[in-house]
Amino acid sequence: QYKNNSLFKKKKNDTHSVDVCDVILVFCPIVSRAGTDIDAALNELNTCPASKSAIFVVFHLTFDPDKIVPDSSIYVIRRNTLTVNCLFSEDKGLLTCDMNEKALAKIVQYDLEQGTEPPTAPWVPQHKWLLTALCVCVCMCVCSLLFQFFIHLRIFRKWETTRFFF
Secondary structure, eight states, rough: OOTTTTGGGGOOOOOOOTOOEEEEEEEEEOOOOOOHHHHHHHHHHHOTTSSSEEEEEEEEEOOOOTTOOOGGGGGGGOOOOEEEEEEEETTHHHOOHHHHHHHHHHHHHHHHHOOOOEEETTTTTTTTTHHHHHHHHHHHHHHHHHHHHHHHHHHHHHTTTTTOOO
């Protein structure tokens, strides 16, 4: 449904340098308490220049695609920052739900407002929106897997420190 949107007509290059990036993308999985986890991620983001635009994606672990979560944007006071909430489960990854669709729509709109020029290189495929959508899906899957890993690591550490007496 977003294939005609200009977000998917723009070339995006990954970079690991804040100095050369156009947008900072931050993934914040909620593993303990929302406020604590968001504050920790924001402390990291606040070390970056406020002149850089940022997209702050908060992942809420749930099995319920209709779950209502608090608006995470109330924690974010940094300018040039879009905050969106997403629902996901350990088994399914990102859930198919209205909240995730709205989050994607907000990201698309935010990117449109940034106003970067579309590429004119002849080697850019005609259906590059598909490649961009695939890259977004891969990023979301990797984040989901990392979140699952940290959840299981946390459970293992809890079990490891439990003492059993016979």
